Amino acid sequence: xxxxxxxxxxxxxxxxxxxxxxxxxxxxxxxxxxxxxxxxxxxxxxxxxxxxxxxxxxxxxxxxxxxxxxxxxxxxxxxxxxxxxxxxxxxxxxxxxxxxxxxxxxxxxxxxxxxxxxxxxxxxxxxxxxxxxxxxxxxxxxxxxxxxxxxxxxxxxxxxxxxxxxxxxxxxxxxxxxxxxxxxxxxxxxxxxxxxxxxxxxxxxxxxxxxxxxxxxxxxxxxxxxxxxxxxxxx
Numbered sequence: 001x002x003x004x005x006x007x008x009x010x011x012x013x014x015x016x017x018x019x020x021x022x023x024x025x026x027x028x029x030x031x032x033x034x035x036x037x038x039x040x041x042x043x044x045x046x047x048x049x050x051x052x053x054x055x056x057x058x059x060x061x062x063x064x065x066x067x068x069x070x071x072x073x074x075x076x077x078x079x080x081x082x083x084x085x086x087x088x089x090x091x092x093x094x095x096x097x098x099x100x101x102x103x104x105x106x107x108x109x110x111x112x113x114x115x116x117x118x119x120x121x122x123x124x125x126x127x128x129x130x131x132x133x134x135x136x137x138x139x140x141x142x143x144x145x146x147x148x149x150x151x152x153x154x155x156x157x158x159x160x161x162x163x164x165x166x167x168x169x170x171x172x173x174x175x176x177x178x179x180x181x182x183x184x185x186x187x188x189x190x191x192x193x194x195x196x197x198x199x200x201x202x203x204x205x206x207x208x209x210x211x212x213x214x215x216x217x218x219x220x221x222x223x224x225x226x227x228x229x230x231x232x233x234x235x
Contacts (some may be wrong), residue, residue: 004027005037005044005107005109014105018131020147022138027052033103034123036109043148049130054197056133057217059141060088063148064156071160082167087152087159088214090125096152097124102131122199122213122215136230172204175234181207184230185222 006014011025012033022028026046035048064087068080073082097103098229099114103118106127117123128151135144149156172184190201202227204212211233214225 005046007034008175012103017105018100018152020135022134023139026063027134027138028131031130032106032127034106034108034112034117034127036112036117037107040109040111049127050194051135051198052130052133053126054133056129056131057088059136059144060093060129060148061131062141063145064088065150067149067156074089083159085221087155089221089225090121091225091229092152092155093125093128094121096155096187099154100131100151102130108179168224168231172227172234173229176206184227186226188219188222189194196235202226206230206234 006029008025011022011028014020028220030047030194031049031052033046033048035050035217038044038046038048045211061084065080065084068075068087072080072083092187106118106123108117110122112123132144132148132151134232139147140206169184185205186205187205188200189203191198192201193199195208197217199215199217199229200222201213201215202219202225203210204214204223212229212231213224214227216222
C-alpha cells in the first residue's frame with residue numbers, strides 16, 4: 001500500500017483494478033486516503049476519506065434496499081431490513097473490499113501501515129464505502145447502480161437466495177430464554193470518529209460476562225454484531 005498520495009499513473013492503475021474510470025480523479029484520491037496519512041503529514045493537501053465513507057454508507061443502504069425491494073416483492077418490511085443489514089454490515093463489505101484489493105491501494109500513515117492497517121477490517125469496509133461515495137459523486141446515484149451490483153454481486157446473491165436470517169439480537173434472546181438465563185445487556189464501551197461519522201464499540205454482556213463485541217457506524221448494527229458473536233460463543 002502506498003505511503004504517499006498517488007500520482008496520475010497510480011490512480012490509473014487503481015481504476016483498472018476496481019473497474020471504474022473516474023471523470024474526476026481527485027474523488028478517487030480522496031476515497032483511498034486514510035486519516036492517518038494526513039495526521040502524519042499535516043502539510044499535505046487534500047482530505048481523508050471519512051466524509052466519502054458517510055456518503056457511501058447512505059448510498060449503499062439506498063441501492064441495496066431498492067435492489068431487495070425489487071427482487072423480493074413478497075417479503076415484508078422486517079425481512080427486507082434484516083437482509084439489507086446483512087448485505088451492508090462490516091464483514092460483508094470487508095469481503096467485497098478484499099476482492100477489489102482495497103488494502104493494496106489505501107494511502108495511510110506509516111504507523112497505521114506498520115500496525116497492519118491495510119488488513120484491518122474497519123479500514124477495508126470504510127474504504128469500500130468511500131469508493132462507493134466517490135462513484136456516486138462522479139456518476140450520480142443512478143449510474144452507480146451497476147458498479148455496486150458488480151462489486152457486491154456475490155454477497156447480494158447470497159442475501160437474496162437464502163432464507164431470511166433471524167436478527168442476531170432475537171436469536172440471542174431466544175437462546176438465553178431456552179436456558180433460563182436473564183436477557184443480555186448491551187454496553188457502549190467506546191465511540192470514536194467525527195460527529196458525522198461515529199463508530200460504536202458495543203459489548204453483549206450475559207450474566208456479567210462479555211460474550212461478544214461489535215463495532216459499527218450505527219449502535220444498532222454494533223449491537224447485532226456483538227449479539228452474533230455471543231450466539232456463536234454460546235452455541
